[in-house]
Amino acid sequence: MEDSVENTDDNGDEIPTTEQVERGLQDRKVSWTKLRHVDSLNMEAGKVSNGQSHGSKLDWKTTLSLAFQSVGVIYGDIGTSPLYVYSSTFTNGIKNKDDLLGVLSLIIYTIIIVPMVKYVFIVLWANDHGNGGTFALYSLICRYAKVGLIPNQEPEDMELSQYKLDTPSSQLRRAQKIKDTLENSKVFPIVLFSLTILGVSMVIGDGILTPSISVLSAVGGITQLAPSLNQDAVVGISVVILILLFSAQRFGTDKVGSTFAPIILLWFTFIGGIGLYNLFKHDVTVLRAFNPMYIIHYFQRNGKTAWVSLAMFADLSHFSVRAIQISFSSVVFPALLCCYTGQTAYLSKFPGDVSDTFYKSIPKPIYWPTFVIAVAAAIIASQAMVSAAFAIITQALSLGAFPRVQVVHTSAKYEGQVYIPELNYMIMIATVLVTLVFRTTEQIGNAYGIAVVSVMVLTTHLVTLIMLLIWKTSIWLVALFYIVLATTEITYLSSVLYKFTQGGYLPVAFSLLLMAMMGIWHYVHTKRYKFELKNKVSGDFVRDIVRNPHVNRIPGIGFLYSELVQGIPPIFPHFVANIPSIHSVLVFVSIKRMPVSKVAAEERFLFRHVEQKEYRMFRCVARYGYNDVVGKSQDFEQDLVQNLKEFIRYESYVVESGSTDETNTNQQVAREVASTNAVSGTRSSNSSSGIGTARLQQVEEEIEFVQKAMEKGVVYLLGETEVVAQENSSILKQAVVNYLYNFIRKNVRENDKILSIPHGKLLRVGMTYEI
Structure with a gap:
């Protein structure tokens, strides 16, 4: 019988029992036969998360709750399109009644093909553990092919529980060939990143234009029953609403979504009901528009005018990849169909009301309630797009593609x-300025269409690549997806670009500015990483430093931050030259952002020794997903030191055991821990040999040394690196690095604020990198 008495060491930490250690070892998915090298990171990479994955099944109550909340967060944009679509499409009036059927048919099949088929049933599955957007798709691609611009991929990364997706085994050869081609290309990573930041820029542009066009359209209805109010009043009221909207953003989307979900649900009920009322009252025969031949006839009759009109209602296709299928299929889709068929039926009888179709088609008894709900829906549409901009910038930040800004997580739930x-x-x-300058929805609509359709086209191309590379879909299905979607969306894009000089230049200007800023930041970020990689310090230097009598080992733990995941950064000798001392325990910490949404806490830290064990220098890679938050410094250092002690214990147990059999190794480790318990005061009947006990005692002494060093205090060592272009660089590179990048860097948050490091524990040393 093995002794089950629980013991503690001198620091009060509980010493694990035999059963606990053996169970802990069996929980690791890595094969211990791989752990032959002391400096391997595979040891800690093998831990398995016990948390639920994104694919875990949710109970029906939770699913319905999330679907209900999504109505208040996601669908405001597509839901407010009926406010202005017909007035924007028929800017010169309705010349032929059949044109109404052609436009309605276009609307119906646009909604079916793009939001329903493309996003709800295809793109939705290209999520990154529940996260959508351009950067989530980019992260998926970077995870399966080494096409990221920063060369920090490691074999250990593949061990993350969220790193892989279950994919079919067919078409593997084709996918591997595509992967090899992409990885060997010098141009593709740059093109892929450029397209990604273009999509991000367009989403932000959408976040600027959606509030303006939605609120202006909704508020415009006030002039129907208050004709004394002119357009100046509409613009003024809209600006006040917009300022209040952005002031409320700090409360978070979960609170806003829960509050607005009943309102937007009521909005869809109203527009669907009003649509049915108009349909049966005025002209039920407009249902003929479900025949797509009316689209062909519409183009035959109107030619270029019909093509240009596509730009006016292209926004119908904008849809978030986070959409929940149940809410779109059961609420949004039927409500929109009823609304548009009802408006068409009304216009077939009153074609002169096309300039203000939505409000003129509302029965008078419910006009004011509909107006109030329309304004609320416009606010929701705006909030949804602004929240999407926040989410996608957070992803860009984690991948080093956006300057450092403060990110506040508004929901713990x-x-x-x-x-x-x-x-x-x-x-x-920007939104207020757009509203004040353009004043009406016509030119804003031209700009809005370019932003929306550009994101659609980029998403189609990224998802096509995912289908080929990751999903390994049949080439015929990929071709069908691409031909249908790309043809539809490129047609729309050509139409909205025709309106470039009539307001369409606005999102392009926004995007070019944002792309330039993001591109410059990521370019220098990548160059700086490669500079550190090229100039990392040799092991001989570390040995010389430790043996140098003029360099003191002072009490405490030092965390020296570097972006390198391997090797000693060049800032280290700069520290020693300025402050000739090293902490008794020194940890080179790398905060590594992974191309996954989240990293489980058990998989967060990777460790290895730097040079000989007695130097007490360690490499630590702290891995975070793009939705993870780097905790407060106190919590971070507690977690890091606790995992460091675990690393010391398990490294000694497994690596030095020399066993190649995982089961035997687990049992041996468990017996040796039982021996340690015996030394602590309760001797096991199956204690190990004296040699094993001495070694285990040495491990516990090492752990105790780390604990006492932590009690002496933790100091954070940060290098303040100024990046400049080499003297022989081109004028363009010098301008980008020396002026533009440094201007951006000086106007964003510093690293210690991002990492929440208290000034009392912070030590900085400056250094210049010539790239």
């Missing part, structure tokens, strides 16, 4: 709900 103060006020100012 729902992941990924964030608020970025700087971005919020920037979008608010």
